[in-house]
Each structure stands twice: as C-alpha cells, then as structure tokens.
Amino acid sequence: MDVPAVKEEDECESMSHHIPHGGGDGTNVEMNTTAEVATTAPASQVMISPDDFAEDLELRLGRANGNVYHRKPGVDGVHDGQIMIRLKKKRFIVIDYGIIPSHEDIRMAACYPQMATPPGCGKQKCVTAECTKIGVPVLLHDSDPNEPASLYMRSGLCFTCQRLLNEKRRTQRKRKSDLNQPVGVVIPAVMAGGTVGAFNISPAVATTAVAANGTYHLQPTLKRFKVNGECVDLPPDAIIINGPIEGTKRHGNGYTFNEIGVDLQNLMHGTTNDIHQLVNDVGSATAINNVPAPAA
Known part of the structure; x- marks a missing residue:
C-alpha cells in the first residue's frame, strides 16, 4: 500500500505551507502564504541554504578530490564540528558532527534528498575503540544526492579516524602498485x-x-x-651505457668489416703509443724523485 508515502508527502507539504501562527486573540491560525511561513517557521538545526556556504565553496574548499574545509570547529574528544568535503566528480558534502537533530529536524530532512539524518547521528560514538568522538554526522547538504552515500556517512567513524583510514588505504594501494608494476x-x-x-x-x-x-x-x-x-x-655491479659514445660508427652500408678492421688497427696503434708515453712519463717522474737533494 502507498499510504505511508502519501502520509510523508503530506507531512512535507504541511511543513512547507501550513505552519501554525499565533493570532492576535491568542488562538492559532493557519497561515498559508510563503512570506509569513518564512517569518514564523521555527529555526531548524539541519536547514542550511546554499547561499550560506557559497563563499566557502568558491574560495576555501578548492577543487581537488579530498579537500576539506572546517566551517565550524569541533570540541576535543567530543565531535569534529561542521565540515565541507570535496568528493569525486566535483561532488561535495556538508556534514556536522555536533548536531543532535530533533524530531522536527528528522521530519524536515526526510523531505529533501540532499539532506539526511541517519540513525545515531549526533549521538553514536566512533567505532574506533579508543575514540570518544561522535561517529555519525548529520548530512546538511549533498551536491549530488543520487550518488551512493559517502563513507563519512556510513562508516561509523569520526571525521579524524576516517581520514586516517583513507590515508592508510591510499598508502597501501600505492605500495602494492609499486611492487606489482615497477616504474623506472x-x-x-x-x-x-x-x-x-x-x-x-x-x-x-x-x-x-x-x-x-x-x-x-x-x-x-x-x-x-x-x-x-x-x-x-x-648483477648489482653491472654497468649500462646510456647510448652510443659520440662519434661511434654503426655497421652497415659503407662501413663493413674491412673498414672496421682499419679503424681497429688505428685504434690499437694509437692506444699503444699512449701506453708507451705513459710508461716514459712515469719513469721520468720516478727518476726525478730518486735524485738526492743538494746538501744544505
């Protein structure tokens, strides 16, 4: 049966257009105009206008996946405050660990797909054993609510523990990639x-x-x-030549074994002369060193 869906839709419609307002004689009168609804509706903890965080989105959050901006500070050992997080494909979310939603907040969030008040939000502790902070936040805004819920909403971890886990997984993936596919x-x-x-x-x-x-x-x-x-x-002591030595000729047309033989003979002849010259220089230096110094 579709009765629950109709009821929820009626509740959302009622919250949007039929807010009780006190009359001058003390009686409650139903006010149906948009202007009067805006001025008389009770303040909600979970309602946030895109205009409220437009400047933060443009100037402070950044475009890179994983960027975060703390809109409201947290309380040490209690919760992580209100945070904007950049996700993949330009998606971003605004979550708050410090809000304990009321029944009206939960009803209101159910009327908007970009908002969510999951079970335990604002009350349930982080699933990390030694952590005492809130692990389930209120989702104030999701720029793409059709995508699957973020890990920040369904992991049960506080923001700090979730970020540490993300970094650990990223490091493990990088190490595994380095081992399986060497890059040089x-x-x-x-x-x-x-x-x-x-x-x-x-x-x-x-x-x-x-x-x-x-x-x-x-x-x-x-x-x-x-x-x-x-x-x-x-082997570790192997030497790899980075390209041919300058001036090296390559075997091919016009440079066959005959030409290679001539070049090899010239190379050996020049090397032999260099060795003889080196031996003579060493011998001359030794003879000079053996000459006794003149008497003082």
Missing part, C-alpha cells in the same frame, strides 16, 4: 649487433640477511630493466 627511468642503450633498445631501470626489492650476531643488513639487489618489452635482471 627509460633510457636509450646500444644492444649487441648495434640495435638500439629502451631500458626501463627500476629498483628491485631489497633482501635482508641475518648476521651471526643477530643483526640485519641489506644484501646487494639485482638491477631490473625492461628492453623491448622484456624484463631482465642484471
């Missing part, structure tokens, strides 16, 4: 045969070993890199 620095490198590949260097997970005295120390880890889509592990 992509650098060009010359492979065997003259091919060029992209190395994606990433730090491997360090291993620990227990010494004889019971202390822990880190062992050298493998260097993990990705080249042409494949992951390869290198």
